[in-house]
Amino acid sequence: MVLERSDGRDCWKTRRTIINVGSIGTAYGSALVRRGKTTIVCGVKGELANSRPENPGDGFLVVNLDLPPLCCPLFKPGPPSEQSQSISQFLNDIVTSSGCVVLSDLSIEGQLVWCLFVDIICLEYDGNVIDAAVLAMLAALTNTKLPKITVSNDNGEIKVSEALEILAVKSQPVTTTFVYQQDGGHVMVDPSFEEEYDAAGILSITLQEDGSLVKLYKPGGLQLPDSVLEQCIAKARSLSKDMWHLLKTVSETVET
Amino acid sequence: MLSDNKENETQSIRTLSAELSNLSRPDGSAIVAQGDTVVQSAVYGPVEVRPNKELPDKAYFDIVYKPLTGLPGCPEKLRERVIRNTLEATLLVNLHPRKSINLILQEMQNDGGLLACCINSACMALMDAGLAMKCLVAALNAVITTEGDVLLDPSLKQEEEAKACFTFAFESINHEVITSNTQGSYSETEFKKCLEICRSASMKVFDFYRECVQRRFSKEIDR
Numbered sequence: 001m002v003l004e005r006s007d008g009r010d011c012w013k014t015r016r017t018i019i020n021v022g023s024i025g026t027a028y029g030s031a032l033v034r035r036g037k038t039t040i041v042c043g044v045k046g047e048l049a050n051s052r053p054e055n056p057g058d059g060f061l062v063v064n065l066d067l068p069p070l071c072c073p074l075f076k077p078g079p080p081s082e083q084s085q086s087i088s089q090f091l092n093d094i095v096t097s098s099g100c101v102v103l104s105d106l107s108i109e110g111q112l113v114w115c116l117f118v119d120i121i122c123l124e125y126d127g128n129v130i131d132a133a134v135l136a137m138l139a140a141l142t143n144t145k146l147p148k149i150t151v152s153n154d155n156g157e158i159k160v161s162e163a164l165e166i167l168a169v170k171s172q173p174v175t176t177t178f179v180y181q182q183d184g185g186h187v188m189v190d191p192s193f194e195e196e197y198d199a200a201g202i203l204s205i206t207l208q209e210d211g212s213l214v215k216l217y218k219p220g221g222l223q224l225p226d227s228v229l230e231q232c233i234a235k236a237r238s239l240s241k242d243m244w245h246l247l248k249t250v251s252e253t254v255e256t
Numbered sequence: 257m258l259s260d261n262k263e264n265e266t267q268s269i270r271t272l273s274a275e276l277s278n279l280s281r282p283d284g285s286a287i288v289a290q291g292d293t294v295v296q297s298a299v300y301g302p303v304e305v306r307p308n309k310e311l312p313d314k315a316y317f318d319i320v321y322k323p324l325t326g327l328p329g330c331p332e333k334l335r336e337r338v339i340r341n342t343l344e345a346t347l348l349v350n351l352h353p354r355k356s357i358n359l360i361l362q363e364m365q366n367d368g369g370l371l372a373c374c375i376n377s378a379c380m381a382l383m384d385a386g387l388a389m390k391c392l393v394a395a396l397n398a399v400i401t402t403e404g405d406v407l408l409d410p411s412l413k414q415e416e417e418a419k420a421c422f423t424f425a426f427e428s429i430n431h432e433v434i435t436s437n438t439q440g441s442y443s444e445t446e447f448k449k450c451l452e453i454c455r456s457a458s459m460k461v462f463d464f465y466r467e468c469v470q471r472r473f474s475k476e477i478d479r
Contacts (some may be wrong), residue, residue, distance in 0.1 A: 085330045085334070086330070089330040093439060097439055208441060217437055217438070218435055220344065220345050221434070223426075223430070223432035
């Protein structure tokens with residue numbers, strides 16, 4: 001029996017992905033990602049800060065995901081929900097695990113470092129926010145240009161120049177999320193809101209371009225046989241290629 | 257209650273020790289130590305549910321994770337979510353509709369493998385509370401060192417120095433993966449190697465569960 005998804009998609013087919021970078025002029029870097037109806041906006045802002053004494057010269061990169069009541073009726077106003085906090089942590093883990101931004105690259109001079117805030121807001125929640133948020137974060141970081149800072153030797157005065165420097169992004173982690181409805185059966189990639197809501201389990205696989213894994217995140221749910229796990233990793237590999245191609249095309253069109 | 261202790265061997269787990277029902281007020285409680293990592297957990301349930309949390313077809317499974325110091329932040333929330341989803345999959349929540357099952361975890365000491373210890377402690381507390389479960393879970397922690405060796409159940413220092421760190425939870429029937437969380441970058445073969453090492457070590461944890469429960473009940477018969 002061939003399983004038909006509610007939107008007519010094949011089990012192993014993702015929805016259409018659209019990336020738009022640099023659309024927010026007030027941020028140092030920004031991106032808007034649409035995955036089907038799921039819409040994510042990401043902006044990178046920088047502040048000058050002093051590095052911690054235990055890691056001198058290391059900057060800060062703080063990723064934060066917001067799921068406002070606007071994006072889905074399930075979310076209520078108030079302090080960040082457990083879901084948004086755990087996705088924020090997931091994104092922070094990906095940055096540290098993949099080393100896509102090296103914290104020592106954010107150093108300016110002596111104690112002075114950049115503290116980058118990567119703020120991600122979900123505008124429309126139609127499932128699979130994780131994949132879209134990782135993509136938005138990566139596209140925004142790749143798009144980030146920081147002003148050149150100079151500290152004068154005489155009086156320690158900080159000067160912000162007009163010249164912009166591109167932030168070095170070392171690797172490109174891409175996440176592919178799967179859901180399954182029962183013990184290892186009916187695996188579907190890129191779940192919609194309904195599919196995610198009814199799922200028996202969820203699995204997110206993050207890969208880097210060199211083929212290494214960065215995170216294999218399966219927060220509970222029904223058990224998954226190893227064969228299905230392997231199948232999902234292989235599928236994630238082929239699907240991630242499209243995303244890297246997309247990211248490459250996007251960055252090329254911006255530069256020219 | 258001790259399991260075999262071979263600390264110098266890389267493929268063995270640290271000493272496991274546990275005490276069941278060490279608290280008098282909760283319906284089930286357990287304090288579990290994996291080496292120097294200690295987690296206390298307590299279960300109340302099935303109890304009255306808050307009206308806004310009431311579910312018509314199953315019990316609401318609530319979990320509170322208390323860190324050693326300070327307020328719970330993003331890492332604690334992620335841990336809380338992973339623990340809840342892991343154990344909710346094993347609990348027969350449909351047996352108690354319109355009720356609530358509350359699990360409280362208190363971190364006592366952290367020397368690596370905290371998430372794994374939390375899951376094991378929570379599973380023992382649920383077992384102690386006598387709640388119906390379809391299987392048990394055993395969680396294991398392993399790292400890949402910078403030399404590329406697999407180290408099972410590392411200490412906090414070894415965890416921080418490692419190239420990649422893995423936490424897996426397995427169910428007790430077919431020993432399939434329920435939970436997986438990783439840090440750092442690694443290859444697929446390294447992942448599979450760690451998975452297999454953790455899977456075989458999970459048998460020791462299941463044996464330990466059995467031993468704990470046996471000892472606890474044999475004591476009561478003796479009296």
